[in-house]
Amino acid sequence: MQLSGKDKFDSVRVKMVDQKPTLQSTDILVYLVPSHPSGLLGTRFGREEKADNQYGRAAWNAAETEFGAEVYVRHLTDQPWDIAKFVWHEVLHVKTKEENEMHKRGGLAGDIEFGYQGSWLTDQNIKDMAAYMGKKRPMWTGGFDLKIKTGPITLD
Numbered sequence: 001m002q003l004s005g006k007d008k009f010d011s012v013r014v015k016m017v018d019q020k021p022t023l024q025s026t027d028i029l030v031y032l033v034p035s036h037p038s039g040l041l042g043t044r045f046g047r048e049e050k051a052d053n054q055y056g057r058a059a060w061n062a063a064e065t066e067f068g069a070e071v072y073v074r075h076l077t078d079q080p081w082d083i084a085k086f087v088w089h090e091v092l093h094v095k096t097k098e099e100n101e102m103h104k105r106g107g108l109a110g111d112i113e114f115g116y117q118g119s120w121l122t123d124q125n126i127k128d129m130a131a132y133m134g135k136k137r138p139m140w141t142g143g144f145d146l147k148i149k150t151g152p153i154t155l156d
């Protein structure tokens, strides 16, 4: 895929932060939280809270002026690559502003909530992410203001 001008990216930087970051307009913030019940998004953005969101979710307000994403790592910590896969998946949800329809794209964009171990990045996934990389999605950073316990995630 040929990208032009300011939308062209040569690389992606992934950074772990434990304090509210100052985000660039194209940055995506994904909260890593232990599990769905301890998620930060909750019903924010007016989205229905679904019990079957086992590995992550992305949501945004109706005006599309604020976006949020989180990945539930408790069931993924024995396979760290799966955390990266779900972060990638939620980032694409935010970048494309597609909900379940994104899953039709397959690969890591597919419905990987169940059977995630068999999901891999496809050439089309790479082209899709490249096409949306430059999209500006103001991210909700309010998760850092919530009174929550921070630090290493403890497993049961």
Ligand SMILES: [Zn+2]
Pocket: 089, 093, 099, 103, 110, 111, 112
């Ligand atoms: Zn999804």
